[in-house]
Amino acid sequence: MHASPSSDPGPTGALPAWRLAAALGLWLAGWGALLLGGGRLDLANQALILLACGALAAVWLPVGLSIALGGLGTLLFNWRFVPPQGTFRVDGGQNLGLLLGMLLIHAEVALLLGAQRREAARARRHAREAEALRRWSERLREGDEEPLSLLPELGDQLHQACGAAVSVMAWPPGPRAPGAEPAGGDWAVAGEAGDDETRAALRHTLAEARPMGPGTGYHEGLGFWVLPLRGTRQAWGAAALRGEAVQAEAQALRLHLQALCDLWGAARQRAQAAADEQAARGREQAQGLRNALLAAVSHDHRTPLATILAAASSLETQGERMAPAQRQRLARTIVEETEQLGRLTDNTLQLARLEAPGLQLRLDWESPEEVVGAALHRLRRRWPEARVSGRTEPDLPLLHCDALLLAQLLDNLLDNALRHSPPEAPVEVLARRQEGRIVLAVRDRGPGVPAAWRDKVFEPFQRGPDGVVPAGHRSGAGLGLAVCRAIARAHGGEMRVRPRAHGGSAFECWLPVQPQPAGPEPMATNEAGGPA
The missing domain is CATH 3.30.450.40 (GAF domain)
Structure with a gap:
């Protein structure tokens, strides 16, 4: 894409051989026609033949060489055809005008063709430069x-x-x-x-x-x-x-x-x-998350702490005068509020860790059945009376995951389902394969999630619309589902919520299926059937 200004061809040595040969061939053809049949034509027609050949030859010749050949041709024409023949003298003003006209026409044609070649070369150069700029612009924009x-x-x-x-x-x-x-x-x-x-x-x-x-x-x-x-x-x-x-x-x-x-x-x-812009957005998000976490700590931690303090103070000052059932109820309140405070603290810290750049997960191959079973085991220890069942499809592939994070994801989903469902409503946790991915789902029979809130519920500190928490249940801090989405995305998956046919919601974590690890090779045996 050489873009330097193109000029008219220079000396004859720089001309392609075919161009010089074609131009000289035209001149020779014109002179051959004049010598063979020029005697039957008058002087003006003979000059026209020579001018036509010179004009055609000028198409391939540089300006200087074309004018030089035109001048030489005019002198030879004067020598051979203009009376008195055999000399360079010119008799009569008419013949002199004819020779001067031939010189001027040769020069004008050569100059016009040279200018046209320069304009054509300039147009080609501009086209090459425009194309080069277009390709370079696309390379920078689309790369x-x-x-x-x-x-x-x-x-x-x-x-x-x-x-x-x-x-x-x-x-x-x-x-x-x-x-x-x-x-x-x-x-x-x-x-x-x-x-x-x-x-x-x-x-x-x-x-x-x-x-x-x-x-x-x-x-x-x-x-x-x-x-x-x-x-x-x-x-x-x-x-x-x-x-x-x-x-x-x-x-x-x-x-x-x-x-x-x-x-x-x-x-x-x-x-x-x-x-x-990305850095500013990251700083803004970090600042917003920091402010929200501080608000959660200052507000949502305060309620369980106040409850714990009140129950502990009552036990300390009036415990001896209380009935055993009252003391047990206060102790149970302290345990429950401490567990709630612990989950809130875990979710707060986990959300901050998952939102930080450069997160490294401790990945290992885990069975979906074991992940679901471990979540149910922890839940039954905390809520023995909860009506929760589990189900997994057979022959599910292994998950390449951080087991502790997936355990927290299911724990948050189960806690959310039990918190938003009536005490007698069943909750189900299941694992299945769908559309080439593993789906871990927790399904409840609660009031459901309105369509306008199905994306917002996974944002931090969104507690949902009024009326989704049954009477007697306390709303959470709005961090559990946000942590679930962060955990799913850290594993290359996504969280979804969909309504169930007869009421309630299904919260689903869709995880990709990774290429499975190779199993252990079968052990070689000897003829007796034992290991070799």
Whole structure:
């Protein structure tokens, strides 16, 4: 995609052989026609034959050579056909006008064809440059790579466009500080290593965000171009180009090279803006989560603590005067509120851990039957009277999971189901395979979740609409389902809630099925049937 200005062909030595041969063949054909049959034509028609051949030959010849051949042909025509023949003298003004007209027509045709070739070459160059800019823009816009990784490709684009030696220097990852240098001078570089003068010019251009060198109006005596990689109001890098194409007259080429550089600079600025936006969003989410956690600690922890304090104070001051049943009821209240406080604290800490970047899970192969069985065992120890049953499909594949997190997920779902269901309503936990995934579900016969809340219930600190908690049950802190969704997403899955046909809800955790581990190879046996 060489983009340097195309000019008319130069000396004959630079012409392709076929073009020179075709042009000379036309001239020879014209002279052959004149010598063989020109005696039957008048002088004007003979001149027309020579002009026609010269015009056709000018299509393939450079301007200078075409005018020279036209002038030589006119002199030979004067020698051979214009009276007095055999001399270069011209008798009569009419013949002189004919010869001058031939010279002018030869020159005009050559000049017009040369101008047309230059315009065609310029149009082709513009088309190539536009196509190069389009492809480069699409590469920067649609590629998944960070713009800094495409810096060597930018150097290749600039080199192919002008054939010059290219040195590129750009700001490293991170926001661009105006007038500052990166820590430790750790620039991102590509292309050829420049000398001290080149590196100084690159730094100056990066700071000033304006081109330098011949034809730029800024440090024109530099001897090479330095072009900024511009974004909005600042440069993200600079490119130095040394070569024959770097000259004050090649303004069109410099503008094309600057456009290539500016496309990269705009892409770099977009990438940095997206990174800044993501970082700001992360800080906002972290701040929002921190504020919400503090609100939960200050509000939701206070209720069980107050209950525990009141029950413990009653036992301390009036325990001797209480009946055994009263003391047992207060002790049971302390145990239940302490368990509630422990679950609330676990969920709060777990949500903060799961929302933190760089989370590492302790993954192992676990049986879905064991995960469901362990959840039921823990629940029955805590609530022996709860009407909870479990069911698993046979031959389920193993789960590659963090067993402690999945146990907490089922524990939260069961706690949520029992809290929002009447005491006599059954709750079921099951594991099945559906649509190529493992589904862990907890189903209840509670009031259900309104359609408008089926996405919101998994957000932190959303306790649901009024009326979903039966009388005598206390609403939770709104963290349990949020933790469930965070655990599911950490395993590459998702949480869903759907209404049941005869009332209630089914909370489902959809987990991917990973390639199963290879089983142990069968042990070799001897002839007696024992191990070999």
